[in-house]
Amino acid sequence: MDPSTVRAKSDDKGGGSLKGVLAMRPLEMLRNLKVSIYAMLAILFLTYVVCFGIQTSAATTPTKSYATRELPEVSQGMLHRRSYFYIGATYVPIANETSAISAGQMYVERLTPLKVRQNIPIVIIHGRSMTGTNFLNTPNGRPGWADYFLSQGYELYIIDQPSRARSPWQQGVDGPQTIFDALRIEQRFTATKRFNLWPNAGLHTQWPGNGSRGDETFDSFYASIVPALTSNAEASQKFIPVGLALLDKIGPAILITHSQSGLYGWPLADARPQLVKAIVALEPLGPPFINAVFPPFEARSPADLQTVITYSTTNFTCIQQASPPRKLTNLSNIPVLVVTSESGFHSVFDWCSVQFLKDAGVPVEHAELGKVGIKGNGHMLFMEENSLKIAERPGAMSKDESYYEEGHPGISSSSSF
Numbered sequence: 001m002d003p004s005t006v007r008a009k010s011d012d013k014g015g016g017s018l019k020g021v022l023a024m025r026p027l028e029m030l031r032n033l034k035v036s037i038y039a040m041l042a043i044l045f046l047t048y049v050v051c052f053g054i055q056t057s058a059a060t061t062p063t064k065s066y067a068t069r070e071l072p073e074v075s076q077g078m079l080h081r082r083s084y085f086y087i088g089a090t091y092v093p094i095a096n097e098t099s100a101i102s103a104g105q106m107y108v109e110r111l112t113p114l115k116v117r118q119n120i121p122i123v124i125i126h127g128r129s130m131t132g133t134n135f136l137n138t139p140n141g142r143p144g145w146a147d148y149f150l151s152q153g154y155e156l157y158i159i160d161q162p163s164r165a166r167s168p169w170q171q172g173v174d175g176p177q178t179i180f181d182a183l184r185i186e187q188r189f190t191a192t193k194r195f196n197l198w199p200n201a202g203l204h205t206q207w208p209g210n211g212s213r214g215d216e217t218f219d220s221f222y223a224s225i226v227p228a229l230t231s232n233a234e235a236s237q238k239f240i241p242v243g244l245a246l247l248d249k250i251g252p253a254i255l256i257t258h259s260q261s262g263l264y265g266w267p268l269a270d271a272r273p274q275l276v277k278a279i280v281a282l283e284p285l286g287p288p289f290i291n292a293v294f295p296p297f298e299a300r301s302p303a304d305l306q307t308v309i310t311y312s313t314t315n316f317t318c319i320q321q322a323s324p325p326r327k328l329t330n331l332s333n334i335p336v337l338v339v340t341s342e343s344g345f346h347s348v349f350d351w352c353s354v355q356f357l358k359d360a361g362v363p364v365e366h367a368e369l370g371k372v373g374i375k376g377n378g379h380m381l382f383m384e385e386n387s388l389k390i391a392e393r394p395g396a397m398s399k400d401e402s403y404y405e406e407g408h409p410g411i412s413s414s415s416s417f
Contacts, residue, residue, distance in 0.1 A: 077143055078150040081112045087249065088162070088242030092173055103173045106242040107132075107166035109158045111146060117153025120252055120277050124158045125243075127259030128235075129180045129228045131165040132158035134258075138383040139221035140208045145256075145382050148391040157250060161261070162238040165226050175234045177227035182213055185225065188345060189379050190218055203343035205376030206384035221383075228260075232285070236263055243268050247275045256394065258282040259379065262353075266331065273330040280394040281338045283379055287318055287352035318352035325359040332361045337394060341377035342370030367393060 089105035109132055124145070126134050135158055137144040146156055160167045163174040186194075190211030192201040209217035229235040243264055247253060252275050257265040262284020269276040336357060340350040350366070357364040369377055369390065377384055382391070 077137075077147050079114050080150050081114070082109070083112075084109045086167075088245050092170070095172075101170060101173070103170045104162055104238060104242065105167055106162045106239075106246070107160040108246060109156075111150060111156040111158065113150045113153055113155070115153065116155055118155075120254055121155040121157060121250060122149055122256055123246065123250075123253045124156060124256045125258070125261035125264060126159070126161065127261055128232075129225050130258075131160050131224065131226060133224055134380075134383060138208065138387060139224070140217040143388070145387065145391050148388050157246065157253070159246070161228070161235065162242055163229050163235070169227070169229075174229065174238075176230045178230045179227040180225055182222055185222055186212055186218075190221070192343060192345075192378055198345050198348050200343045200347045200370075201345070203370070203376060204378045205343075206386055207378060207380070208385055221380075232260065232263065235260070236267075239264050240267050240271075244271055247272050251275065252277050254278045254280065256280045256282065257284060258382070260285050262286065266328070269334050270328065270330045273334060276334055279334060279336045281336060281353075282382065283340055283344055283346035283350060284338060284353060286346075287349040288356040316348055318349065318355065320355065321359050327361040328357075329361070331357075332363070334362070336362055336364040337367055338364060339367045339381070339390070339394065340369065341379060341381045342368075342375055343377060344379040344381070346379065 085108055086105045087108055089102045091100035092103045093100050124132065124135050126132055135145045137147070146158065149156055163169040163177075169177060187197060190207050192198075192204045192211075194212075196202050207217075209215040211218055213219065213222070229238070239261075247268065254277055255265050255268065257279065259282070262281045265276075265279045265281055265284070269279060338350055338354050338357075340346050347368075347370075350368075354364055354366040369375075369381070372393075374386065374390060377386070377390070381387065
């Protein structure tokens with residue numbers, strides 16, 4: 001054996017040093033080069049086979065594509081600018097008093113159409129255990145009231161009530177919370193026909209889906225339900241100051257309230273009559289004096305409850321102010337529209353709230369949807385199948401500039417309702 005070859009092999013114990021390679025004979029280098037070329041060709045061939053096989057498999061074998069799954073059919077919605085802000089926050093010292101937390105703030109979402117065509121914006125205030133998302137779109141993906149009013153040229157302010165959702169509840173500062181369970185939602189909001197707890201409950205036909213757990217639309221809606229302050233009194237005490245601060249910030253506005261938040265529209269208008277230009281109360285919290293619809297009922301106070309009136313068609317009674325009734329002076333020039341669904345539980349008693357407002361000198365009109373041909377709605381009327389048809393009615397009222405003139409005597413008899 002050639003000594004140089006032995007020397008090269010012994011020096012290459014590290015497995016391929018440059019010195020060892022250079023010491024190889026030409027024939028040996030050529031043989032190694034052929035092996036490398038063959039290996040490279042084999043790798044290229046395998047790569048081609050694998051890639052071609054994958055392409056063939058993809059072309060012939062159907063696979064589930066999550067990117068192309070079926071999506072709800074929705075309208076594009078109105079182009080608008082979106083922003084948000086918080087209002088009403090105060091610093092509250094924490095336990096050791098060396099720092100503080102923010103409490104009492106309210107989240108406000110501002111939606112502005114690309115072209116504002118109405119001079120007066122709308123403030124939308126949701127009900128108990130709900131959030132402002134109620135009005136953005138419906139649980140089954142259709143455009144909500146926000147889209148409708150944006151299309152009419154209104155700027156919108158949609159809030160989350162203090163101590164709820166994006167307006168955080170603070171432990172140690174805010175009171176106890178409760179949440180509507182699924183059965184309560186089914187009984188009173190979405191499947192009232194099945195439970196039939198009040199006279200008109202069986203007329204409910206407009207909720208999308210069957211209104212029960214397991215139905216996609218119901219599940220979507222119930223997922224949006226959030227804890228709320230147990231005490232309506234505490235909720236009101238926290239909302240009114242920040243509600244007034246919002247009006248002071250944005251100026252004159254129309255209020256749309258729903259259910260629990262109906263309690264807020266009256267004191268806001270009383271404190272800022274020059275800024276509240278109209279109130280659209282969707283099945284507002286009531287009836288007056290005793291807020292009780294289902295047993296057990298609280299004992300009545302004879303000092304407060306002087307007169308009982310009877311509704312002719314259902315034989316339900318309502319408490320009326322003693323004569324002469326006290327007047328809500330600051331609301332005497334603010335038009336109010338109370339909207340009541342055909343089948344919701346408010347169909348039993350909203351007339352009581354309307355009568356109270358009339359007795360108190362408030363220019364109020366009662367829009368009973370069933371009586372004007374809008375059939376089958378329940379308490380969540382603004383997210384049901386015919387929700388946009390209902391939105392047209394408050395929209396017609398809010399565009400009449402004469403409603404907002406100082407000294408206006410009340411709603412015209414030629415109103416939409």
